[in-house]
Amino acid sequence: MGERDDEVRARACLTAVCGPGNTWLTDLLAEHGAARVWAALASGEGPPDTDSVDTEADPDARPAMERTWNRWRTRACRVDPDGLLGDSAEMGVRFVAPGDPEWPGRLEGLDPGPYGLWVRGGGDLRNLCLRSVALVGARAATSYGEHVASEMAYTLGEHSVVTVSGGAYGIDGAAHRAAHAIGATVVVLACGLDVDYPRGHAGLFADVARRGALVSERPLGATPRAPDFLVRNRLIAALTPGTVVVEAGRRSGALNTATHAASMDRAVMTVPGPVTSALSVGCHTLLRRHGAVCVTSAEDVLEHLGDDAGPESPGPVRVEADLSPETERVLSAVPRTGAGTASIALECGGDLEGTMRALGVLAAAGLVERCTAGWRTPRT
Amino acid sequence: MGERDDEVRARACLTAVCGPGNTWLTDLLAEHGAARVWAALASGEGPPDTDSVDTEADPDARPAMERTWNRWRTRACRVDPDGLLGDSAEMGVRFVAPGDPEWPGRLEGLDPGPYGLWVRGGGDLRNLCLRSVALVGARAATSYGEHVASEMAYTLGEHSVVTVSGGAYGIDGAAHRAAHAIGATVVVLACGLDVDYPRGHAGLFADVARRGALVSERPLGATPRAPDFLVRNRLIAALTPGTVVVEAGRRSGALNTATHAASMDRAVMTVPGPVTSALSVGCHTLLRRHGAVCVTSAEDVLEHLGDDAGPESPGPVRVEADLSPETERVLSAVPRTGAGTASIALECGGDLEGTMRALGVLAAAGLVERCTAGWRTPRT
16 A cells, blocks of 8 residues: 555544544644554554644643543544445445545635545535535525525526535525436535434435535544534535525524635625514624625526636546556446446455545546446446 | 895795706806896896806707706796795795705705705604604515514614605505604605695605604695606605615615615615515615615614714704894794794784794704694793
């Protein structure tokens, strides 16, 4: 295994050990690399030093860091790296790390960014997010809110703009259902991609996986706790050039997503509603106090985003000339009729993980695509 | 009669001859005074010269001015100044000219301003407008719009903010009814104050006149034509520190009022509504393209206007020391139990017009107030 593989594998393991959005870990990764940090954790060593924490100025910092590190070390002992990646591949879940071709470019602006992303679905995450908008809003939405979310997501889809949202009932669900009816959609979850939360959306998630993508910073099996949703919200805002709050009560989580979007200089848009509706209070506050742009339709959203919405028709980026010999080998092993990742690995004589990563590169380049069997070369 | 009386009387006559908002006449009045302009019209002379029209640069200007002047002259022949003011006084309608104590200070910013205002009602126009907001919107309003207008006008009234609006069905009517239920309201009409337009609001106008005011630039008997409403809208915007568009379709006249408000640097506010409602399209356009402030309640309006809303409790401004001997005489002739203008004039030995003007001064100073009989000295 190459150095890059070690790094990616270590990042995957870290998602199983450290909660997402930890700034100290983000600093450690930047300074020492994931492989070194993971090796220290897995072998029971102490934390590598970091310049970013001034332990002299803050005498409490050292003990707090040690407590955190010990907690991570305890969990790290229980992680089986091969099992983690193998089980995920088995469930059709791949791991995408910074620097991978499928890594969405917009995440560069996010700090702390994800250590890596677990992705499930036939769509290439980077391609899906190129031309996308976040549509977010209340779980306890009104029929008005769900109607507007559906209309907006569908019309955005007609203009090949992908909807990005959470997986909740209400606005999220309405937006995804409409977006899926016309094209692809991206669901960002706060739990493992095998945990259908909420349960009632299991069918929707399965539908989305066909041509869109489900994304999470957390590994298989991780169940969502309340703070996870707030950490997840920053990812929804970061993946897109703009966030539309469709319907939001006074303290809706959707406002948290809007705040993240604003802090990253992404467009913050909102749909007005009746001033008599408690579910529009958050939207009107965004208009009144936070300079959000009033949008009443998908056309308004497209007009406001302008060129930021992304290229009209991104299409596959053909990079055959730049393929590594290993990736070339994997490509030649992908049959036109489709095959699973394991059988492709067997065919080209590579390991499962390397093959998965090569397939990610090829998918991002539009040279392979997902199918029921696993992967195939595109018809056109 | 003094010079000032001649001037005011001439302005009253001019409202019966020239349509409101004529820039040429406004220039003539500024250069020559109303008495001189009226004398020229009434005696069949040609128009006085004005520097503001460059007849050399624009060869069409001279004939156009002559046509207009001739039209005015024809009408002027039919005007009986005594009858005009006498009939108006008979109907409880007074004439307020620039420089009068009742003249609203905010009108200084309006160009072309009114030649004068016909006012009916127990309220002092200047006092009423000190702390006021324009609430405007569609005639064909929805029940949502009427509900919001009512709530807003009533709550503004609770904070002693007077509602200013037109006299139409829909938002105007709903706002006035609610404002009247808690305090005073100002109706700005595009027709004579004896013309109840629309007919169904005759009762409302009679109610408003009890403690509020009805205002028009046009004399008794003038019927409204379509362009008059647009000219009237500038007056609604000018009388107040801010305009709230409650509900407006894509081409609503309320948007015209908002444009006037913006051009005078007055606050432009609007109430959002369902994006599915055609009657909120104009409001959302104001939010989206014209930087209007989103307001969802009277509290939002008060917060946005801040000190511009006017003094919390203006109260009567006592200026007894500054009263002219004539005004003092009129004051001493006003009984505590109330009397009509004509009998007060008789009592103090003045003419009707001078007495009316003195009563205006006294009302503005809070030294007399309207009552069913006409005028009385206040109880407190």
